[in-house]
Amino acid sequence: MIRLYNSRTLKVEDFVPIHEGHVDMYVCGPTVYNYAHIGNARPMVVFDVLKRLFEAEGYTVTYVSNFTDVDDKIIKKAAEEGTTENVIAERYIEAYQQVRTQLNTELPDITPRVTETMDEIIAFVDELVKSGHAYVVDGDVYFSVDSVPTYGEISHQKLDQLEAGARIETNDQKKNPYDFALWKKTDMGIKWNSPWGMGRPGWHTECVVMINDNLGEKIDIHGGGMDLKFPHHENEAAQQEACHGNALANYWIHNAMVNINGEKMSKSLGNTMWAKDVVDALGTNLTRWLVSSVHYRKELNFSDETIETARKELDKVLTPLKQADIKAALANADMGEAYDEAEYRAFLDAMDDDMNTPNAYAVIFETVKKLNQTLRQREINFEAAGTYRNAVEKMLNILGIVVEKPVITDEDRELFAKWNEAKKAKDFASADIYRAQLSEKGLL
Numbered sequence: 001m002i003r004l005y006n007s008r009t010l011k012v013e014d015f016v017p018i019h020e021g022h023v024d025m026y027v028c029g030p031t032v033y034n035y036a037h038i039g040n041a042r043p044m045v046v047f048d049v050l051k052r053l054f055e056a057e058g059y060t061v062t063y064v065s066n067f068t069d070v071d072d073k074i075i076k077k078a079a080e081e082g083t084t085e086n087v088i089a090e091r092y093i094e095a096y097q098q099v100r101t102q103l104n105t106e107l108p109d110i111t112p113r114v115t116e117t118m119d120e121i122i123a124f125v126d127e128l129v130k131s132g133h134a135y136v137v138d139g140d141v142y143f144s145v146d147s148v149p150t151y152g153e154i155s156h157q158k159l160d161q162l163e164a165g166a167r168i169e170t171n172d173q174k175k176n177p178y179d180f181a182l183w184k185k186t187d188m189g190i191k192w193n194s195p196w197g198m199g200r201p202g203w204h205t206e207c208v209v210m211i212n213d214n215l216g217e218k219i220d221i222h223g224g225g226m227d228l229k230f231p232h233h234e235n236e237a238a239q240q241e242a243c244h245g246n247a248l249a250n251y252w253i254h255n256a257m258v259n260i261n262g263e264k265m266s267k268s269l270g271n272t273m274w275a276k277d278v279v280d281a282l283g284t285n286l287t288r289w290l291v292s293s294v295h296y297r298k299e300l301n302f303s304d305e306t307i308e309t310a311r312k313e314l315d316k317v318l319t320p321l322k323q324a325d326i327k328a329a330l331a332n333a334d335m336g337e338a339y340d341e342a343e344y345r346a347f348l349d350a351m352d353d354d355m356n357t358p359n360a361y362a363v364i365f366e367t368v369k370k371l372n373q374t375l376r377q378r379e380i381n382f383e384a385a386g387t388y389r390n391a392v393e394k395m396l397n398i399l400g401i402v403v404e405k406p407v408i409t410d411e412d413r414e415l416f417a418k419w420n421e422a423k424k425a426k427d428f429a430s431a432d433i434y435r436a437q438l439s440e441k442g443l444l
Contacts, residue, residue, distance in 0.1 A: 002057060002352045004221075005297060007229060007252040008154055012354050017220050018250065022060045024215045025051065026249070028207055028224035028232070029065040029111070032092035033073040036099045039225070039258045039265055041275040042300060045291040045400065046255045046355075047223050048105040052398045053351050065108040066210050067093050069115050070200050075189030085190045086115075095276070102279045103288060104400045112210040114201065115190075121201045121209045122194050124243060125182045129195075133242035137173040139185030139197040143204075145178050148238045154252055155230035180204055180235050204235035208248060212240075222249035226256050255296045261303045273302065282307065285401045289314045292357045292399050314401075317364055317392065320371050321403055324389045326443050327375060328382050329408035330416040335386025339394055343367040347395045360395070367392050412443060 002015040017023055027047045030040055051061050069089035078085045100107055114121070125141055128134035133147045145151045152158055181202035183194060191198045211219060217240070224233065233252060240248035257264065260271040279287050290310035294300045328335050343363065350359035371388035374381060393403045419434035438444045 002053065003354055004251055004253060005354050006250075007233075007254050008247075010156065013251070015220075015251065017059070018218065021058065023054050023062070023221065024219040025061060025063050025221040025223065026207075026211050026215060026219055027063070027065045027108075027222075028228055029067050030092070030096055031068040031071045031073065031203075032089045032096065033071060033077050034092060036096050036275040037265065038260075038273040038275050038278050038302060040096075041099065041103060041278070041287070042258055042291055042296075043223065043225055043255050044100055044103055044105050045288055046296045047253075048103075048400055049292060049351075049357075049398065050221075050223075050253070050355060051106060052400065053348075053355065056348065056394075056398050057352070062110070062215065063106070063108045064110040064112065064211070064214050066207060067096075067111055067113045068203065068206060069093070069113045070190060070206070071203070072189075078189065089113075089115075099275045099279070102276065102284060104284050104402060110214050112214055114206045114210075117206070117210050117213055118192050118201070120213050121205055122183075122192070124209045124212070124239075125201070125205060126195055127243055128182065128239065131242065133239075134182055135175065136196050139199060140173060140181060141183035141196055141202075142174055142179040143182050143235070143239060143242070144175060145180070145238060146176055148241050150241055151238045152234065154234045154237050157230060157234075178231075180231065182239075204232055205239060207232070208236040208239050211236075211248065212244075217244045218246055219249045221251045221253055223253040223255075226254045229254055256299045259299055259301045262301060278302075285318070286311055286314055288400050293361065295358060296355055313361070313365075317368055317396070318403065320368050320375065321389055321392060322406055323375060324371060324385050325405050326408065327380060328385070329406070330413055330443070331380070331382070332413075333380075333382040335382050335389060337390060338383075338387050339390035340367065340370075340387040341391075343370075343388070343391045344394055347391075347398075351398065357399075360399075364392060364395050367395070406442075408443075412438075412441065415441075416443070 003012050004015050005012045025047065027043060030036060051063050054061050067089070069085070074085050074088050078088045125134065128143065129136060129141060134141050134143050182205045183196055183199050183201055185197055185199045187198065191200050222233065237248050240246065259265065260273060263269060263271060265271055265273065290307060291300060293310055324335065347360050347363040350356050350363055353359070367388055371385060371392065374385045374388060396403055415434060415437055419431055419438060422431035422434055435444065
């Protein structure tokens with residue numbers, strides 16, 4: 001039974017899908033005006049691991065993640081470069097997808113764009129206006145937060161106690177300072193015609209409409225970074241409740257933020273790390289291992305120390321797998337595809353407990369320890385070694401970490417045979433030469 005922490009209830013709950021054996025999951029995607037930073041990469045990894053976990057436990061998953069290709073920042077960048085918003089959006093969508101590929105994520109099944117959902121967005125806003133949950137002021141449309149009694153259930157904040165510094169616009173046109181824009185009148189940049197005049201949609205409306213359009217009026221999981229809990233996810237939930245009279249999602253899952261050397265990553269501090277650069281420098285496996293080494297609801301720190309720790313841990317796991325593959329290949333032994341079911345189940349049990357990756361890592365290390373003990377025997381039982389090796393590979397697959405099998409040539413096998421013959425003949429001088437050659441090739 002998979003159990004997940006639900007931000008709405010503040011509890012770890014048994015996961016019960018709307019449709020048996022299937023999961024509908026929506027994760028808020030980027031506003032595409034710049035490249036993905038390492039903070040954007042964390043939800044890519046977190047929700048990719050969650051999808052893989054569901055699949056490992058027998059579920060099918062429909063994973064949707066959007067691209068917000070309408071925004072003031074996109075319009076500004078297009079104006080600065082003397083080009084169109086579409087050119088800007090396409091550039092960064094492509095770059096974002098490249099990072100997803102770099103990180104070995106299973107790409108979302110559907111990646112809707114705001115510009116492709118405009119008719120549905122306008123119809124949704126119109127419905128809110130007609131039902132009295134929204135009001136029009138001089139071509140702008142605002143959602144009335146007072147019209148929804150459940151407002152605050154996602155972020156657990158009351159209207160009179162909302163956190164300072166939240167992304168709230170001050171505007172004398174609003175009936176309540178926390179009312180938010182569903183439609184913005186504009187004469188700048190890309191715009192569409194609507195019942196209220198030319199304009200473009202508000203950020204909070206776009207996602208809820210794309211969810212309805214692609215997955216239906218109620219989904220299993222809505223995910224994203226902790227920074228989206230308020231006001232974005234709160235406002236999404238309120239609109240769904242107002243328009244359709246039901247909760248948008250049964251489970252709200254939020255990953256914590258990324259720090260750089262113990263400090264919050266921000267433009268003002270000048271410590272932004274682009275995801276592409278991080279993966280280029282560390283490699284896919286090490287980046288993913290580091291991201292998953294900390295529970296997804298705890299802050300993740302990128303520093304020389306945490307990177308080096310992750311590197312040592314990953315080497316401790318991957319090196320014995322490589323040694324097992326090499327020893328088996330040189331001995332012409334087949335380790336088969338069987339795996340230690342008890343160890344694999346222990347890993348899944350840890351992951352099923354709200355994706356407890358630190359506990360899951362402990363299972364990996366314990367299984368690797370057993371593999372090492374098997375490989376140290378004078379006469380290696382390759383069938384037993386294979387069960388541990390294959391179990392670890394299955395665990396790593398859920399974490400999105402790739403195990404590359406070494407290529408063993410006939411020349412390598414011949415050299416290995418000569419080394420064994422020299423040892424058997426007690427020709428230690430020759431044996432040392434052959435051993436050195438094998439070590440140089442990384443085969444010992």
